[in-house]
Amino acid sequence: MGAHEIGFAVDLAAAEGWNPGLRDAESFYAADPAGFLIGLLDDEPIACISAVSYEGTFGFIGLYIVAPPHRGKGYGLAIWKKAMARLAAHNIGLDGVVAQQENYRRSGFTLAYRNVRFQGRGGGDAPRGLADARALPFDDLCAYDRRAFPAARATFLRAWIDRPGATALASLDGNAIRGYGVIRPCREGFKVGPLFADTPSIADTLYRGLASRATDGSPVYLDVPEVNGAAAALVDRYGMRRVFETARMYTGSAPDVDLPRVFGVTTFELG
Numbered sequence: 001m002g003a004h005e006i007g008f009a010v011d012l013a014a015a016e017g018w019n020p021g022l023r024d025a026e027s028f029y030a031a032d033p034a035g036f037l038i039g040l041l042d043d044e045p046i047a048c049i050s051a052v053s054y055e056g057t058f059g060f061i062g063l064y065i066v067a068p069p070h071r072g073k074g075y076g077l078a079i080w081k082k083a084m085a086r087l088a089a090h091n092i093g094l095d096g097v098v099a100q101q102e103n104y105r106r107s108g109f110t111l112a113y114r115n116v117r118f119q120g121r122g123g124g125d126a127p128r129g130l131a132d133a134r135a136l137p138f139d140d141l142c143a144y145d146r147r148a149f150p151a152a153r154a155t156f157l158r159a160w161i162d163r164p165g166a167t168a169l170a171s172l173d174g175n176a177i178r179g180y181g182v183i184r185p186c187r188e189g190f191k192v193g194p195l196f197a198d199t200p201s202i203a204d205t206l207y208r209g210l211a212s213r214a215t216d217g218s219p220v221y222l223d224v225p226e227v228n229g230a231a232a233a234l235v236d237r238y239g240m241r242r243v244f245e246t247a248r249m250y251t252g253s254a255p256d257v258d259l260p261r262v263f264g265v266t267t268f269e270l271g
Contacts (some may be wrong), residue, residue, distance in 0.1 A: 001036035001048065003029050009036065009048035012065040012175040013269070014187050021191060021222070023163045023186040024267070028063075031156035031270055035061070035086070046070045051083035052270055054151035058255065059087035061094040062269035080107075091252035093150070093219045095268040101247045109249035114226040115265050118240035122190055122214025130209045132167035133180045134161050142171070144177040148196040148262050149271065150255035156270065165212045171202045178202050181264065183210040183212075189219030195264030200230040203263040209232060223265040 001009070006025045006227045021027075029036065032052040039047030047070065050063040060085055066076040084092070084107070095115055096104045105111075133141060140156045143163075161182055162170040170180040179197030183190050192210050197203035207222070214220050222240065224231045225248070246268055265271070 001038040005038055005045065006036055006047050006226050009050070009063045009065070012048060012067065013063060016065060018268070019186050019191070020269075021186045023165060023184070024238050024269070027156065027159040027163055028270060029143050030159035031153065035059050037079055037082055037086075039066070039075055039112050041070065041075070047075050047079045049079050049083045050133070050269060051086045053087060053090060054153055056159070057090055058151040059090035060271040061087070061092060062267075062271075063163065064094075064100075090108075091150075091250055091255065093248065093250045093271055095246035095271075096249055097246055100211055101249070104247075104249055107130065110251075112248045112250055112254040113267070115246050115248055116226055116242055117221055117223050117244035117246075118164075118235040119189075119243045120220045120222065120235070120238050120240040122210065122211050122218040122220045123216030124208060126212040127205050127208050128212045129171070130169045130206065133170040133174050133182075136170055136172075136177065140175075141180065144180065145194070145196065148194070148259050150257055160266070167210060169206055169209045171197065171206055172255050178263075181206045181210050182266075183213055183220070186221070190214040191221045191223075191267075192265045193223055194266040195222065195260070197263055198261060200234065200263075203230070204234055204237070207238075207263070214270075222263075223268060225259055225262050225265065228259055228262060230260065234263060 010020045010025045035052035166184040168182045171178045179202040181195040224262040
């Protein structure tokens with residue numbers, strides 16, 4: 001898939017109700033320009049999938065969609081096999097929608113835990129003391145991010161925090177990062193992701209700071225690992241409504257990441 005074609009994949013995702021961010025295409029492509037595949041039928045794009053490689057060891061599959069008129073004809077399986085072949089030497093992760101989870105099991109994926117999307121509301125007062133994450137030493141931000149993600153992803157992270165419309169906030173203890181998060185505008189409302197923090201209190205402060213940057217009363221979504229009880233308590237505290245779930249699955253062992261720090265997943269498409 002060329003850079004000019006990734007909009008096709010994001011539009012398909014929107015049609016499925018996945019509510020991508022308004023500038024997700026550019027950030028996704030920056031992660032791994034060779035990691036996005038498109039299926040053509042008589043030169044017409046009809047299918048897509050992402051097979052993004054991080055450091056050549058961890059891979060993530062997402063954006064696996066066939067346009068509705070072409071489903072049930074084997075085109076999805078064909079592009080799936082290409083994606084899996086590209087990541088053959090990797091431990092591969094994905095966030096599987098409910099309807100596809102059994103198919104993923106047959107392809108060698110094992111359930112690690114569920115991620116649940118919650119919907120809240122934007123607005124409110126911004127808490128004091130949060131810093132603009134983009135003003136911090138970028139290497140420090142990458143090092144903190146690596147604690148909560150299975151591989152280094154500096155190129156993606158730079159694009160993710162710098163794009164127009166996004167807000168990236170961090171909590172500091174002196175010069176040390178204790179948590180950070182990003183909120184971005186989507187086709188509907190806003191999404192927070194990632195939301196990584198050392199403690200539930202820091203996560204709460206970051207969430208309030210990020211939600212305050214959304215239009216007052218607009219939908220705000222947060223994708224929470226169900227295994228993080230403190231994250232579940234956060235969404236309960238703000239009366240957020242459960243709207244969607246996925247299964248986080250891997251072909252190998254679940255990566256050694258600090259899940260208690262993960263209060264919000266970055267994105268279901270790229271992990």
